[in-house]
Amino acid sequence: MSSFSWYYATFVSDPVAAATYYGEPTLVVLSDEVVSLTTQKEVEAFLRKGRDGLIARGYRNTMMKPSRIKRLNRTTALYGPIADRMKADGTVLERAGFTYLLHRGNNGWKIHELIATDVDSMVDA
Helix, strand or coil: CCCHHHHHHHHHHCHHHHHHHEEEEEEEECCCCEEEECCHHHHHHHHHHHHHHHHHCCEEEEEECCCEEEEEECCEEEEECEEEEEECCCCEEEEEEEEEEEEEECCEEEEEEEEEECHHHCCCC
């Protein structure tokens, strides 16, 4: 799961490359909506929209905090990173928590669910 650092670094510069971490389908659960993404193009558009919204608010990059992982079985895991979204001046724009459901198939580990998670409700190891 260490490649998540690459995913977060790529998210700001190349949503198309970041989308390769997602499988099909992917379910995204946010505080105000649930979105089902069935193609890579839909994942790319979703990531681009999220990135563009953050950039409009001054977003520059993401600093990862220690993350939690829980293997559910040999092909499924929950991953719970905390991301400090940083501004160009080095201050924190926001702290965000996520829970990812990952599945390992023929193409390796892929995200199949992303849930926006309150930081104090993260998955315990």
